Structures are given as C-alpha cells and as structure tokens.
Amino acid sequence: MPQTVDQQTTGAATAEAGDMQAPVVSVRNVFYNIGGNEVLHDISFDVMPGEIFGIMGMSGSGKTTLLRLLMALIQPDSGEIVVHGEDITKLNEDxxxxVRSNMGMCFQYAALFDSLTVRANVAFALRNRRDLSVEEIDRRVGDLLDLVDMPGVQDRMPSDLSGGMKKRIGIARALIEHPDLMLYDEPSSGLDPVVAAVITGLIRSVRDEFASTTIIVSHDVASLFSIADRVLMLHGHxxxxxxxxxxxMASEEPAIAQFVKGETVGPLTEAAP
Ligand SMILES: Nc1ncnc2c1ncn2[C@@H]1O[C@H](COP(=O)(O)OP(=O)(O)O)[C@@H](O)[C@H]1O
Ligand SMILES: [Mg+2]
Structure with missing residues (x-):
C-alpha cells in the first residue's frame, strides 16, 4: 500500500537516521490559489536532515510553485511552512x-549573467559582503569550481559554456553561501541523458560534501528515482x-503506475478532477 500523507515521516531516510530528528522542512496544510484557480490543495510533507526528497508531477501540477513557497518568494493562502523550526510565512524581510541565505536554489532557467565572468556569477550572492576578503571569495569560488568539476574556468564567459557546464556553474553559484538546504528545479531538463546523469551524480556529491538536505523537483522519473530517498507525487493540485x-515502482495504484511507467493512457491523462 502507498503511504498516506500522515504516515510519511516513517519514510526510509527517517528510519535510518533515527526517529528523533526534527525535519528540516515541514509543510503543513498549505493551500495556494492564483487568480481564483487552485494551484496547491492541502499540501503536507516533511523533509528530514540529509535526505534527498523528490517532487514529481506533470507539467502544470504546481511543482515550481511549491519551491517558490519554500523560498518564501510567494506566500500561501493558508498553512504553515516551517524551515529549521521557523514558520517562514510569518517572518519579516530580515x-x-x-533563512534564504541558508538555502541554495537552482532555478530551472537559472540564466547566468551573460556580461559577468564565471567568477562573478558564482560569487554573486557575496557581492555586498564587506566581511569577506577578495582572497576568501576567490578561494570559495575555486573550491566550488573544483567541486562541480570545472576547475580553472573563473575568467570564462557564460557564452563559452555548454548547457551542462552552465548547470554546473549554477550549482556552484547556489552553494556559495554554504547553504544547508538545496533546492533544484528540473536540474536535468534540456540536457542529454549522459549529461543529465552527470548532474544527478553531482547533486549527490554536493549533498555528501555539505550534508545538505536536498529537494529536487522534476518530471523526469528516471533521474529522480535514481537519486531520491523519497518522492512526493503531485497531481490534481x-x-x-x-x-x-x-x-x-512496485505500486499498482493506477495514477502512480501510469506516471512511473510514462504511459499515455490512464487516470492522469483523463479529464482533470
Ligand atoms: N504567476 C502565475 N500566474 C498565473 N498562473 C500561474 C503562475 N504561476 C503558476 N501558475 C499556474 O499554476 C500552475 C502550476 O504551475 P507550476 O508551479 O509552474 O507547475 P510545474 O512547475 O509543475 O510545471 C499552472 O497551471 C500555472 O499555469
Ligand atoms: Mg516547473
């Protein structure tokens, strides 16, 4: 039987890590509407420390909206979003x-700044940090370029780089403040399968290196299943x-089986509920 939402905290990562750990992210009964259209309906889930948590669903199912809520770029109509014990729906700008400086975000269309070098792109979030020396920033940029397997490209311009290389630079940029929560929106989209697998491997090494709790949004079941400890499936809001x-993968629930197998006929592709 699939787990119900209420049983979710008994998932694999929790059991391995010990049941006493507090979740890094706890979403409780979140509702979100846009222009009178429901986008998310009563969403609840927990993400445990160090876990790689996947969010999958068809295009338009609300995955990116959910990430934007987690970053507090938008506010839910109701419900709580608790990150490291704080309800971020109640925080002021400071x-x-x-909270955001502890989150690294790789947006799907995370365009690098074309007019800036790789160094300036990666260090972008530190541009107003007077407490860090130029040497310290250079050292961090160099370490992160090593981590994403792009050593020595500090002075290159984004226009010189392939799509997969830009993704790596985007990941390095998201890591510059040493976040303990990484959020990735469609990290493998637009990449060929070989490069997508390299990026998936990189997401795992980033998690291992920083012990970062990781949330990955993707409609690419194969990539997501190859890396995630647990996966949340969104459908019908x-x-x-x-x-x-x-x-x-073993589920006989028709909607889950259809999504996992990528079949065109089934409950997901019938009229919306
Ligand atoms: N700013 C917006 N204005 C109007 N509709 C939006 C906006 N953002 C998202 N939506 C709608 O919300 C739904 C979910 O979008 P999104 O979260 O981008 O889905 P996904 O990332 O799963 O493809 C879609 O139907 C989309 O059209
Ligand atoms: Mg999206």
Whole structure:
C-alpha cells in the first residue's frame, strides 16, 4: 500500500537516521490559489536532515510553485511552512533573508549573467559582503569550481559554456553561501541523458560534501528515482503519494503506475478532477 500523507515521516531516510530528528522542512496544510484557480490543495510533507526528497508531477501540477513557497518568494493562502523550526510565512524581510541565505536554489532557467565572468556569477550572492576578503571569495569560488568539476574556468564567459557546464556553474553559484538546504528545479531538463546523469551524480556529491538536505523537483522519473530517498507525487493540485522510489515502482495504484511507467493512457491523462 502507498503511504498516506500522515504516515510519511516513517519514510526510509527517517528510519535510518533515527526517529528523533526534527525535519528540516515541514509543510503543513498549505493551500495556494492564483487568480481564483487552485494551484496547491492541502499540501503536507516533511523533509528530514540529509535526505534527498523528490517532487514529481506533470507539467502544470504546481511543482515550481511549491519551491517558490519554500523560498518564501510567494506566500500561501493558508498553512504553515516551517524551515529549521521557523514558520517562514510569518517572518519579516530580515528573517527571510537570514533563512534564504541558508538555502541554495537552482532555478530551472537559472540564466547566468551573460556580461559577468564565471567568477562573478558564482560569487554573486557575496557581492555586498564587506566581511569577506577578495582572497576568501576567490578561494570559495575555486573550491566550488573544483567541486562541480570545472576547475580553472573563473575568467570564462557564460557564452563559452555548454548547457551542462552552465548547470554546473549554477550549482556552484547556489552553494556559495554554504547553504544547508538545496533546492533544484528540473536540474536535468534540456540536457542529454549522459549529461543529465552527470548532474544527478553531482547533486549527490554536493549533498555528501555539505550534508545538505536536498529537494529536487522534476518530471523526469528516471533521474529522480535514481537519486531520491523519497518522492512526493503531485497531481490534481494534491499530494497523491509520498514514498520511496522502490515502493512507487512496485505500486499498482493506477495514477502512480501510469506516471512511473510514462504511459499515455490512464487516470492522469483523463479529464482533470
Ligand atoms: N504567476 C502565475 N500566474 C498565473 N498562473 C500561474 C503562475 N504561476 C503558476 N501558475 C499556474 O499554476 C500552475 C502550476 O504551475 P507550476 O508551479 O509552474 O507547475 P510545474 O512547475 O509543475 O510545471 C499552472 O497551471 C500555472 O499555469
Ligand atoms: Mg516547473
């Protein structure tokens, strides 16, 4: 049987890590509407420390909106979004900046600044930090370029780089403030399968290196299942299931089976509920 939302905190990562740990992210009964259209309906889930948590669903199912809520770029109509014990729906701008500096975000269309070198792109979030020396910033940029396997490209311009290289630079940029929560929106989209697998491997090494809790949004089931500890499936504005990739692959629930197998006929492609 698929887990219900209420049972989700008994997922694999939790059990391995010990049941006493507090979640890094706890979303409780979140509702979000845009222009009278429901985008997210009663969304609840927990993400545990060090976990790689996937969010999947068809295009338009609200995945990016959910990430924007987690970053407090938008506010829910109701519900709580607790990050490191603080309800971010209740924070002022200073509080939000503090919470956001602990989050690294790789947006789907994270265009690098074309007029800036790789160094300036990666260091962008530090541009107003007077407490860090130029040497310290250079050292951090160099370390991160090593981590994403792009050593020595500090002086290159984004226009010189392939799509996969730009993704790596985007990941380095998101890591510059040493966040303990990484959010990725469609990290493998627009990449060929080989490069997509390299990026997936990189997301895992970033998690290992920084012990970062990781949330990945993707409609690419194969990539997501290859890396995620647990996956939340969104459909019809709601959480359909939260479970391990293994359990989802074995699921006979028609909507889950259709998504996992990528079939064109099934409940997901019938008229919207
Ligand atoms: N700023 C916006 N204005 C109007 N509709 C929006 C806006 N952002 C998202 N939506 C709508 O909300 C739904 C979910 O969008 P999104 O979160 O981008 O889905 P996904 O990332 O899963 O493809 C879509 O139907 C989209 O059209
Ligand atoms: Mg999206």
């Amino acid at each position: 509080g939000l900046n503090r 709601r959480v359909v299931v939260i479970d391990t990739p293994e359990a989802m």
